[in-house]
Amino acid sequence: MCSDCQYQIPTIDFSINSLEIDRGTEEWYSLCKRVREACENNGFFEIVYDKIPLQLRAETFSMIRQLFSLPLETKKNYFSSRPYGGYHGQNPKLPLFESFGLEDPSNYESLRSFTQLMWPNGHDKFCNTVISMVKKLDDLKHMIEVMILDSYGLGEKSKSIMASMTLLRIMKYSPPPSGESMQGLHAHTDKALSTILCDDQVSGLEIETKDGQWIKLSFSPTSLVFVVGDLLMAWSNGRMHPAKHRVMMSGEKERYSLGQFVDPVEGTIIKATKELVDEEHPRILEDFDYTKFSKFFFSEEGKAVDTEMQIFAFAGIS
Numbered sequence: 001m002c003s004d005c006q007y008q009i010p011t012i013d014f015s016i017n018s019l020e021i022d023r024g025t026e027e028w029y030s031l032c033k034r035v036r037e038a039c040e041n042n043g044f045f046e047i048v049y050d051k052i053p054l055q056l057r058a059e060t061f062s063m064i065r066q067l068f069s070l071p072l073e074t075k076k077n078y079f080s081s082r083p084y085g086g087y088h089g090q091n092p093k094l095p096l097f098e099s100f101g102l103e104d105p106s107n108y109e110s111l112r113s114f115t116q117l118m119w120p121n122g123h124d125k126f127c128n129t130v131i132s133m134v135k136k137l138d139d140l141k142h143m144i145e146v147m148i149l150d151s152y153g154l155g156e157k158s159k160s161i162m163a164s165m166t167l168l169r170i171m172k173y174s175p176p177p178s179g180e181s182m183q184g185l186h187a188h189t190d191k192a193l194s195t196i197l198c199d200d201q202v203s204g205l206e207i208e209t210k211d212g213q214w215i216k217l218s219f220s221p222t223s224l225v226f227v228v229g230d231l232l233m234a235w236s237n238g239r240m241h242p243a244k245h246r247v248m249m250s251g252e253k254e255r256y257s258l259g260q261f262v263d264p265v266e267g268t269i270i271k272a273t274k275e276l277v278d279e280e281h282p283r284i285l286e287d288f289d290y291t292k293f294s295k296f297f298f299s300e301e302g303k304a305v306d307t308e309m310q311i312f313a314f315a316g317i318s
């Protein structure tokens, strides 16, 4: 998956696995171990997964193209107060980038009201396709979450890492002027618990390794990428590594991508899980309110801090 270097991209094949049939088997625990190692050592991994039919993936991206091809005035009608929700585009600092953040994307009514804002008669096919895709991504996220819990021996005690909700972010990057390479999205760590990304076969996503090299990723038609966010790092008391990533665009094609962002529910207090705090691993962050943290990273004070340091500036134990 890394086209131009020796770096070994962690790749985990889930094709033959599913939570219902395999949890507790030797094979399950070996996958849990690999998930944990990739999250701790790399902060991301390539997911090979055959349970999202190629046709569903193709139809989802066809709906996404239709959405972005709407007139700008229509796209701008979509607002949201949730971080990264609503329509974003025409940012002079990120001229190639546009995005929609869909809240509650597994709920038909919420998608229907979105499509009614965008199209005069709504768009049933858009709603049905997106719901099917989100369902697949939610199943995958759930499986990885249980694997993370099991990998630390916490799966018996907890059903989930924390109460969360999904934001589906849909992204378009226009091609840069001919012959140039340009930043599509600036380098950042995700402020979520975790993110699953997939694209429509035009690459651009780059991940920074722990030793500071930028690695270009290219997805196979059946692969996706799991990225550790700042909050999984906080929950794991710093064991999991939030991978810094960015999008660099070159060539003549647009890039479309899709991200399932897993955010805590409003009012969640983020704490390191107590089993992961001990003498060897002292607590690195104070407990903090996620909603206050999200206000901080959008504030002028927060924006002045390097992306990976924001969480420490907000809640670090000094």
Ligand SMILES: O=C(O)CCC(=O)C(=O)O
Pocket (backbone or CB within 6 Å): 169, 171, 185, 190, 197, 199, 205, 245, 246, 247, 257, 258, 259
């Ligand atoms: O387009 C991509 O693949 C990356 C998007 C991303 O990193 C983000 O929206 O946080």
Ligand SMILES: [Fe+2]
Pocket (backbone or CB within 6 Å): 188, 189, 190, 195, 245
């Ligand atoms: Fe990101």
